Amino acid sequence: MAVTEINGRSVHVDDEGFLTEYGEWDEDLAKLLAANIGIDLTDEHWRVIRFLRDDYKDRGETATTRRVQTVGGVSVKEQFALFPKKPGKKMAYVAGLPKPHGCV
Amino acid sequence: MTITMESRPSVMPRFDDEDPGRKLAIICSKGNLDMAYPGLIIANAALGEGVDTHLFFTFWGFDMITKSRMNDLQFSPVGNTAMHLPGHDAHMPQSLLPMPGMTAMATRMLKKSIADLGVPEVPDFLDQIVAAGGHLWACRMSADMNDLTPEDLRDDVAGIISAAEFVEMTAGAQLLFI
Numbered sequence: 001m002a003v004t005e006i007n008g009r010s011v012h013v014d015d016e017g018f019l020t021e022y023g024e025w026d027e028d029l030a031k032l033l034a035a036n037i038g039i040d041l042t043d044e045h046w047r048v049i050r051f052l053r054d055d056y057k058d059r060g061e062t063a064t065t066r067r068v069q070t071v072g073g074v075s076v077k078e079q080f081a082l083f084p085k086k087p088g089k090k091m092a093y094v095a096g097l098p099k100p101h102g103c104v
Numbered sequence: 105m106t107i108t109m110e111s112r113p114s115v116m117p118r119f120d121d122e123d124p125g126r127k128l129a130i131i132c133s134k135g136n137l138d139m140a141y142p143g144l145i146i147a148n149a150a151l152g153e154g155v156d157t158h159l160f161f162t163f164w165g166f167d168m169i170t171k172s173r174m175n176d177l178q179f180s181p182v183g184n185t186a187m188h189l190p191g192h193d194a195h196m197p198q199s200l201l202p203m204p205g206m207t208a209m210a211t212r213m214l215k216k217s218i219a220d221l222g223v224p225e226v227p228d229f230l231d232q233i234v235a236a237g238g239h240l241w242a243c244r245m246s247a248d249m250n251d252l253t254p255e256d257l258r259d260d261v262a263g264i265i266s267a268a269e270f271v272e273m274t275a276g277a278q279l280l281f282i
Contacts (some may be wrong), residue, residue, distance in 0.1 A: 004114050004116075005113060011113075032110050065152060066222060069232070075235060076232050080208060081234055082235060085120070089119065089152075090119060093116075093117055093119075102143055104145060104223045104224070104229075
């Protein structure tokens with residue numbers, strides 16, 4: 001595990017850069033993480049991020065794109081539009097969670 | 105919000121580092137319920153990694169995209185020596201497996217195990233794959249053999265094409281035959 005600086009804040013990350021401490025994330029940090037990967041957060045992005053955060057808190061596991069659709073109510077198509085190319089990983093990154101481990 | 109290079113973290117995921125032209129072609133040739141899933145799971149995973157993904161449905165795999173059949177894929181333990189009693193290492197004797205009702209029971213059980221994992225049924229899974237940008241192609245020869253036209257197939261099938269067209273279209277792709 002490494003510590004990296006994001007705008008002067010130290011956070012714990014794994015080898016790839018995903019945050020490892022649930023409590024180190026807040027919404028200001030999410031804006032920076034999103035900006036790092038070229039995403040400007042809109043209300044639709046926040047809907048996904050808040051679902052991911054709450055769902056992780058309940059289950060201890062990052063939701064897959066499938067789960068974000070069936071439980072979170074944001075369609076897979078919309079997820080690809082909001083977080084292009086790699087929605088599962090990008091959503092997890094911005095939400096300060098480990099990348100999803102589920103296959104589907 | 106703009107962010108300067110100095111404020112970027114030293115460790116961050118490389119979302120855009122991979123070969124932007126990466127392409128995956130999956131040939132789905134089986135229509136058994138258990139053999140429908142591997143291609144769909146890989147396709148879904150590849151799309152989630154930004155890989156341009158094309159599925160070609162041929163022979164028995166054609167059932168996966170045929171409207172009148174896609175909701176009725178079945179699983180039979182007959183001839184499958186890797187089939188165990190649920191939750192055990194013991195095999196069921198092959199001679200007992202062709203009993204009446206066995207295919208229906210095995211199909212129900214497999215569907216339940218799959219649903220319990222939150223994995224969708226085949227038609228719903230294909231919806232998701234198309235929503236994620238995947239392309240579905242139907243095999244010309246299979247359509248001709250079964251007397252099927254585009255109206256018989258899922259509306260999101262991009263076309264009925266020949267093997268040569270598929271090979272041409274997926275030049276340079278990694279290829280999986282299932």
